[in-house]
Amino acid sequence: MTLYMNLAELLGSRIEQGFYRPGDRLPSVRALSVEHGVSLSTVQQAYRLLEDNGLAAPRPKSGYFVPAARQLPALPAIGRPAQRPVDISQWDQVIELMRSTPDPNVVQLGRGMPDVASPTLKPLMRELSRLSRHQGMPGLYYDTVSGTEALREQVARLLLDSGCHVSPNDLVITTGCHEALSSSIRAICEPGDIVAVDSPSFFGAMQTLKGLGMKALEIPTDPITGISLEALELALEQWPIKAIQLTPNCNNPLGYIMPEARKRALLTLAQRFDVAIIEDDVYGDLAFHYPRPRTIKSFDEDGRVLLCSSFSKTLAPGLRVGWVAPGRYLERVLHMKYISTGSTATQPQLAIASFLKEGHFEPHLRRMRGQYQRARDLMIDWVTRYFPAGTRCSRPQGGFMLWVELPDGFDTLRLNRRLLEQNVQIAVGSIFSASGKYRNCLRMNFASMPTPQVEAAVKSVGLAASELLQEQSA
Amino acid sequence: MTLYMNLAELLGSRIEQGFYRPGDRLPSVRALSVEHGVSLSTVQQAYRLLEDNGLAAPRPKSGYFVPAARQLPALPAIGRPAQRPVDISQWDQVIELMRSTPDPNVVQLGRGMPDVASPTLKPLMRELSRLSRHQGMPGLYYDTVSGTEALREQVARLLLDSGCHVSPNDLVITTGCHEALSSSIRAICEPGDIVAVDSPSFFGAMQTLKGLGMKALEIPTDPITGISLEALELALEQWPIKAIQLTPNCNNPLGYIMPEARKRALLTLAQRFDVAIIEDDVYGDLAFHYPRPRTIKSFDEDGRVLLCSSFSKTLAPGLRVGWVAPGRYLERVLHMKYISTGSTATQPQLAIASFLKEGHFEPHLRRMRGQYQRARDLMIDWVTRYFPAGTRCSRPQGGFMLWVELPDGFDTLRLNRRLLEQNVQIAVGSIFSASGKYRNCLRMNFASMPTPQVEAAVKSVGLAASELLQEQSA
Numbered sequence: 001m002t003l004y005m006n007l008a009e010l011l012g013s014r015i016e017q018g019f020y021r022p023g024d025r026l027p028s029v030r031a032l033s034v035e036h037g038v039s040l041s042t043v044q045q046a047y048r049l050l051e052d053n054g055l056a057a058p059r060p061k062s063g064y065f066v067p068a069a070r071q072l073p074a075l076p077a078i079g080r081p082a083q084r085p086v087d088i089s090q091w092d093q094v095i096e097l098m099r100s101t102p103d104p105n106v107v108q109l110g111r112g113m114p115d116v117a118s119p120t121l122k123p124l125m126r127e128l129s130r131l132s133r134h135q136g137m138p139g140l141y142y143d144t145v146s147g148t149e150a151l152r153e154q155v156a157r158l159l160l161d162s163g164c165h166v167s168p169n170d171l172v173i174t175t176g177c178h179e180a181l182s183s184s185i186r187a188i189c190e191p192g193d194i195v196a197v198d199s200p201s202f203f204g205a206m207q208t209l210k211g212l213g214m215k216a217l218e219i220p221t222d223p224i225t226g227i228s229l230e231a232l233e234l235a236l237e238q239w240p241i242k243a244i245q246l247t248p249n250c251n252n253p254l255g256y257i258m259p260e261a262r263k264r265a266l267l268t269l270a271q272r273f274d275v276a277i278i279e280d281d282v283y284g285d286l287a288f289h290y291p292r293p294r295t296i297k298s299f300d301e302d303g304r305v306l307l308c309s310s311f312s313k314t315l316a317p318g319l320r321v322g323w324v325a326p327g328r329y330l331e332r333v334l335h336m337k338y339i340s341t342g343s344t345a346t347q348p349q350l351a352i353a354s355f356l357k358e359g360h361f362e363p364h365l366r367r368m369r370g371q372y373q374r375a376r377d378l379m380i381d382w383v384t385r386y387f388p389a390g391t392r393c394s395r396p397q398g399g400f401m402l403w404v405e406l407p408d409g410f411d412t413l414r415l416n417r418r419l420l421e422q423n424v425q426i427a428v429g430s431i432f433s434a435s436g437k438y439r440n441c442l443r444m445n446f447a448s449m450p451t452p453q454v455e456a457a458v459k460s461v462g463l464a465a466s467e468l469l470q471e472q473s474a
Numbered sequence: 475m476t477l478y479m480n481l482a483e484l485l486g487s488r489i490e491q492g493f494y495r496p497g498d499r500l501p502s503v504r505a506l507s508v509e510h511g512v513s514l515s516t517v518q519q520a521y522r523l524l525e526d527n528g529l530a531a532p533r534p535k536s537g538y539f540v541p542a543a544r545q546l547p548a549l550p551a552i553g554r555p556a557q558r559p560v561d562i563s564q565w566d567q568v569i570e571l572m573r574s575t576p577d578p579n580v581v582q583l584g585r586g587m588p589d590v591a592s593p594t595l596k597p598l599m600r601e602l603s604r605l606s607r608h609q610g611m612p613g614l615y616y617d618t619v620s621g622t623e624a625l626r627e628q629v630a631r632l633l634l635d636s637g638c639h640v641s642p643n644d645l646v647i648t649t650g651c652h653e654a655l656s657s658s659i660r661a662i663c664e665p666g667d668i669v670a671v672d673s674p675s676f677f678g679a680m681q682t683l684k685g686l687g688m689k690a691l692e693i694p695t696d697p698i699t700g701i702s703l704e705a706l707e708l709a710l711e712q713w714p715i716k717a718i719q720l721t722p723n724c725n726n727p728l729g730y731i732m733p734e735a736r737k738r739a740l741l742t743l744a745q746r747f748d749v750a751i752i753e754d755d756v757y758g759d760l761a762f763h764y765p766r767p768r769t770i771k772s773f774d775e776d777g778r779v780l781l782c783s784s785f786s787k788t789l790a791p792g793l794r795v796g797w798v799a800p801g802r803y804l805e806r807v808l809h810m811k812y813i814s815t816g817s818t819a820t821q822p823q824l825a826i827a828s829f830l831k832e833g834h835f836e837p838h839l840r841r842m843r844g845q846y847q848r849a850r851d852l853m854i855d856w857v858t859r860y861f862p863a864g865t866r867c868s869r870p871q872g873g874f875m876l877w878v879e880l881p882d883g884f885d886t887l888r889l890n891r892r893l894l895e896q897n898v899q900i901a902v903g904s905i906f907s908a909s910g911k912y913r914n915c916l917r918m919n920f921a922s923m924p925t926p927q928v929e930a931a932v933k934s935v936g937l938a939a940s941e942l943l944q945e946q947s948a
Contacts, residue, residue, distance in 0.1 A: 091809060098619045098812060116614040128613070128821070129606035132599050139602070140590040140790035145572045175649050175794070178816035190687070191665060208813040213664070316614035318820035320649070335565060338572060339682040342652035345819050346792035347602070 002261050003038050004045035005225075008053075011046065015055050015066055026056055026064040052288055053224075053395045054380065073384055074392045076254070076405040078228070081218030081437055085194040085239060088210035088434040093413075094203050097427060106420070107457035109444040110427035112252070114400060115371065116316045117449070120364035124315065127351040139347030145338045147173020147323070148349040154356035155323050161291065162249075162284060163298030164307065166325045172337050173323050175344045177282045180308035180324035182208045183336035184278045185243070187306070187329045189214050193242040195278075196235055198227040200403070200432035200441070202252045202280060205245055209434075216434035217241065223394050223403070226251065226258035229265050236273040243276040249293050250283035253403045253432055253443040255396025257287060263296045270304060276329070281309040282322075285365055287398035288373045303327030311352055313399065314365060319348040372400045372447065379446040382455060386462030388469050400447035405429075406465055409472065410440040418464050424457045477512050478519035479733055482527075485520065489529050489540055500530055500538040526762055526847075527869045528854065547858055548866045550728070550879040552702070555692030555911055559668040559713060562684035562908040567887075568677050571901060580894070581931035583918040584901035586726070588874060589845065590790045591923070594838035598789065601825040613821030619812045621647020621797070622823040628830035629797050635765065636723075636758060637772030638781065640799045646811050647797050649818045651756045654782035654798035656682045657810035658752045659719070661780070661803045663688050667716040669752075670709055672701040674877070674906035674915070676726045676754060679719055683908075690908035691715065697868050697877070700725065700732035703739050710747040717750040723767050724757035727877045727906055727917040729870025731761060737770045744778060750803070755783040756796075759839055761872035762847045777801030785826055787873065788839060793822040846874045846921065853920040856929055860936030862943050874921035879903075880939055883946065884914040892938050898931045 011032075014020055027035070029043045036043075047064050050056035057067040102108055131139050146152065152168035159166055174180040181204070189195060191213030197206060199218035209216050217235055220228045227246055235241060244266070248258035258266075270277050279296050287293050297307040306329055310322025321344060326333035355361060379402050383393050387404070394403040406412070412428040419426060429441030444461070448454060485506075488494055501509070506517045521538050524530035531541040576582055605613050620626065626642035633640055648654040655678070663669060665687030671680060673692035683690050691709055694702045701720055709715060718740070722732035732740075744751050753770045761767050771781035780803055784796025795818065800807035829835060853876050857867050861878070868877040880886070886902040893900060903915025918935070922928060 095619065095808065095812070098816075099808075102615075111616070113616060116611060121611070121614070125606050125611060129603045132603035132606060137590060137595070137599060137790075138792075140595070140792045141576075142585070142587060142786075142791040145569065175815040175819070176817075178812075179814060182813050186685070204813070204816065207809070211660070211809050211813040312616075316611075317616040317816075318612075318614045320815065320817070320819040334569065334573075335681070335685050338569070338652075339656050339678070339685040340653060340814050341649040341794065342572075342678065342791075343650075343794070345649070345794040345822060347822075348819060 002259055004042045004049065005259050007032070007036060007038065007042065007046040008049040012050055012053065012055050020066045022066050023068040024066045025062070026066060028063050048289065052397050054377065072380065075223045076392045076394055076403055076441070078220050078222055079199050079437060080220060081199045081433060082435055085215035085217045086435045088206050088216050089436055090203065090431045091207060091210060093428060093431050094207055097431065106423045106425050107454065108425050109457060109461070110425045111445060112313070113317065113445060113447060114313050115368065115447045115449065118364065118367060120360065120367050121315065123358065123360045124351055124355045127354045128347065131347050131350055138350060141346060143343040143346045143349065145334055145343055146171070147344055148346065148353060150357070151349045151353040154353050158356065158361070159325065162281065163294040164325065170330065171323050171325055172330070172333055173321065173344050173349060174310070174337060175322065175341050176312055176317070176320045177280065177308050177310035177322040178204060179337065179340055180310065180322045181205050181278065181280065182212070183333050183340060184306040184308055184324055184326060184329070185209065185212060185214070185245070186336045187326065187332040188276050189242045194239050196232060196241050196244045197434070198246040198251065200253050200429065200438055202247060203431040205280065206434055218434050221254065222256070223254050224256050225262055226256050227266070229262060229269060232266070233269055236269065236275070241273070241275055243278055244270060245278040245280070247280040247283070248296055249281055250287055250396065250398030252283060252399065253401050255394045255399060255401060255403065257293045257397040260294060263294065264299055267296055267299050267305070271302070277305045279305055279307050281307055282313050283399035284309065285314050286369055286372060286400070288369055289397065297325060300327060306333070314368070315352065319352065320345065321348050321352055371449070375400065375446040375450050376402065378450045379444065379458065382458040383462070386459045388462070388466045400445055402444045402446055404442050404444060406440045407469065408440055410465070410469065412439060412442045415442070415464055415468055418468070419461060422460050422464070424460055426461060476733055476735055478516045478523065481506070481510060481512065481516065481520040482523040486524055486527065486529050494540045496540050497542040498540045499536070500540060502537050522763065526871055528851065546854065549697045550866045550868055550877055550915070552694050552696055553673050553911060554694060555673045555907060556909050559689035559691045560909045562680050562690050563910055564677070564905045564907070565681060565684060567902060567905050568681055571905065580897045580899050581928060582899050583931060583935070584899045585919060586787070587791065587919065587921060588787050589842065589921045589923065592838065592841060594834065594841050595789065597832065597834045598825055598829045601828050602821065605821050605824055612824060615820060617817040617820045617823065619808055619817055620645070621818055622820065622827060625823045625827040628827050632830065632835070633799065636755065637768040638799065644804065645797050645799055646804070646807055647795065647818050647823060648784070648811060649796065649815050650786055650791070650794045651754065651782050651784035651796040652678060653811065653814055654784065654796045655679050655752065655754065656686070657807050657814060658780040658782055658798055658800060658803070659683065659686060659688070659717070660810045661800065661806040662750050663716045668713050670706060670715050670718045671908070672720040672725065674727050674903065674912055676721060677905040679754065680908055692908050695728065696730070697728050698730050699736055700730055701740070703736060703743060706740070707743055710743065710749070715747070715749055717752055718744060719752040719754070721754040721757070722770055723755055724761055724870065724872030726757060726873065727875050729868045729873060729875060729877065731767045731871040734768060737768065738773055741770055741773050741779070745776070751779045753779055753781050755781055756787050757873035758783065759788050760843055760846060760874070762843055763871065771799060774801060780807070788842070789826065793826065794819065795822050795826055843872070845923070849874065849920040849924050850876065852924045853918065853932065856932040857936070860933040862936070862940045874919055876918045876920055878916050878918060880914045881943065882914055884939070884943065886913060886916045889916070889938055889942055892942070893935060896934050896938070898934050900935060
């Protein structure tokens with residue numbers, strides 16, 4: 001842990017233990033700097049982290065205060081998944097979530113959909129339309145396997161923000177992050193191989209392991225600092241692990257950003273045991289902090305990190321444009337991408353390349369980050385207000401997903417069935433585990449503009465959960 | 475073989491043996507009907523086949539004549555691939571073909587690109603543009619794993635033309651035929667499994683087998699009737715073959731249409747040995763005959779045929795929209811599609827669905843079929859005129875690919891290198907074999923409008939081939 005995180009943790013625990021009460025003024029930046037012998041900027045970083053966690057609120061010219069109105073639910077417990085590689089189950093639940101045509105009458109709290117109604121996306125639509133009317137109809141032609149050069153150039157530039165220096169030739173454009181992940185996994189692993197994953201983990205990546213005949217070894221994961229390095233090290237000692245697959249930035253579903261020091265330590269572990277890292281950064285550009293967090297890839301020196309991402313969460317998923325920076329596995333990933341789809345659709349690539357080149361992406365990101373951050377606060381408030389006592393929830397540092405944990409023994413599969421009658425849909429926790437753990441958890445999406453309809457939906461989730469809990473104890 | 479094919483073969487061999495000479499009038503339909511005891515329509519079908527093969531030409535109100543001006547090159551020899559399963563090689567040559575950004579100064583005779591400059595594609599572009607300006611921006615949203623229902627309905631309707639009765643729910647939309655093929659192969663096979671393929675065979679499908687760790691068993695293939703059922707039966711008796719992967723309609727690269735009786739016989743074989751058939755029909759809608767040929771799938775009763783296709787050859791490859799009708803393997807293919815790309819880009823699906831629904835597809839197909847058929851005749855004429863004596867070539871019955879065979883020992887890799895200096899590119903024959911056979915063959919594309927520039931390019935291929943042959947014998 002870095003200095004500022006240590007300090008934030010210390011202050012945070014004092015606040016949570018009631019040493020500082022709601023409405024209290026917190027120590028000044030200068031005072032803390034002197035008290036702990038750290039720089040002013042370290043204290044400021046610590047306060048920003050506390051702010052993101054809802055534990056401190058700045059007031060202009062008066063410093064930081066403990067927020068009066070908010071009492072945050074406790075953090076989710078660290079999961080205790082099986083300590084051995086398992087065959088992945090839960091496909092039936094995933095396909096149930098993914099197969100149904102979204103019903104406009106159902107409030108979709110379960111899916112990974114960003115808000116695509118923002119006016120900052122208009123230039124992208126204009127470009128798509130312009131390309132369709134273009135005389136040469138470039139969108140009709142095959143692209144190359146690696147993807148349009150204009151887009152690879154823009155992605156290489158974008159990656160600088162996360163500390164990555166890769167050339168356009170080091171990139172392969174993919175049909176969404178899905179193809180980036182599956183091409184990466186297939187480039188490295190054979191059926192029967194073991195892949196270590198953060199737990200809870202993105203179900204899409206786990207179902208890819210399942211589909212390709214690999215086993216997942218779920219590693220306990222802290223809701224603030226990410227995958228447990230201690231547990232991972234033990235696992236690496238014990239099992240012939242081929243790769244580590246994880247989402248260190250704005251994790252799906254937990255929302256944490258893994259501290260830089262832990263990212264470096266993870267990379268050192270991977271080097272020591274000579275395993276590859278498949279890093280999913282699909283929410284990384286939606287971190288609420290500025291500048292955005294670095295990727296593990298940005299510290300990579302021997303090309304063992306395959307960085308996978310896409311524009312599905314930052315722009316729109318229907319475009320199906322992602323990428324992978326596969327390091328030393330480039331040739332193999334190219335082969336896997338070629339056999340998977342040949343090439344990626346041309347027109348969306350050209351439109352996105354032009355959107356980025358014209359400078360529309362950064363203002364769009366700024367707007368979405370702000371919107372999602374405010375929506376997160378509201379969503380946590382609603383959970384506090386409407387969910388049964390004892391409900392825990394995550395503190396997303398980016399993205400638009402909230403992880404909610406109900407008491408042990410609670411069954412979110414039953415909850416989901418009951419909610420569908422009320423036209424509300426959630427993502428059940430069990431799909432985020434290879435072996436169906438986290439049945440008492442669920443994931444909710446706070447991407448869309450917070451309307452009374454969304455609030456009512458969240459309220460109905462909370463009420464239904466309370467009912468089920470009462471029935472259970474009756 | 476059916477009656478009309480028997481008759482066509484008989485007449486064809488009489489013409490080729492000089493029994494009828496160029497300019498001669500051929501027997502009347504009525505006379506042949508009486509002579510062979512077959513119906514008038516059977517004779518007419520036989521003549522149409524001869525016409526497609528360039529062996530007979532109709533003159534209005536005077537019957538059929540042996541074409542005076544054309545002397546067709548001989549057919550390619552039946553390949554003699556290895557009689558055992560092999561690991562697939564040639565990836566380096568395939569990626570060389572697929573990776574390079576098409577240089578507008580190079581005449582691309584090697585790639586699988588249709589002509590996308592036809593005005594009959596305009597309504598599709600208009601629809602793409604309209605969708606981009608649509609208020610609800612439907613193209614930005616995730617589609618379901620199976621694909622847009624509106625498109626699945628249109629594809630189900632389209633499949634009726636090839637004798638297939640499948641419901642929209644039996645279909646999975648894919649990101650091009652590539653994804654249909656790789657999802658199908660992965661749904662059935664494990665690494666190490668053996669797949670029988672027609673030979674020469676589409677390199678994309680073979681590279682998929684390679685990438686997934688399977689072995690290919692190349693089956694000798696007749697340039698007129700397709701995969702040898704006799705050789706296939708022997709192979710099925712001898713090896714634990716898991717699936718048969720082939721392109722029976724407008725084969726790539728040979729251009730034949732497998733006769734219906736042989737399609738049925740192939741299916742019977744597959745039933746007897748209980749193997750799946752992966753049928754690539756991507757050129758099937760471009761057959762020069764009307765109505766278009768039936769698929770093997772159309773005879774399938776127990777769901778063992780996975781029919782793979784796309785709009786890449788009929789509309790435009792840059793859209794990346796294909797489909798698979800996976801029969802009894804639906805659930806497994808859905809999983810494979812999900813892990814490969816999640817879902818297919820939404821907007822091209824919607825645009826194509828609307829293009830089909832509005833009735834634009836059939837007129838477009840009619841136009842392209844006519845254009846490609848005329849271009850085929852020209853291309854064969856150019857090969858006759860400009861290539862060294864002894865050059866053989868295929869008789870494409872649809873699509874836009876010509877297979878050219880030079881004398882034994884000729885090296886098309888050397889030819890290709892020399893041609894690139896002259897800004898002409900071909901597809902070398904060796905990529906169509908798992909083990910690098912057909913080095914003396916090449917494939918040329920005749921999709922684009924036959925311009926003097928294209929003729930000059932074909933001429934330069936012929937001249938360069940003659941030069942190389944002379945150098946070789948010197």
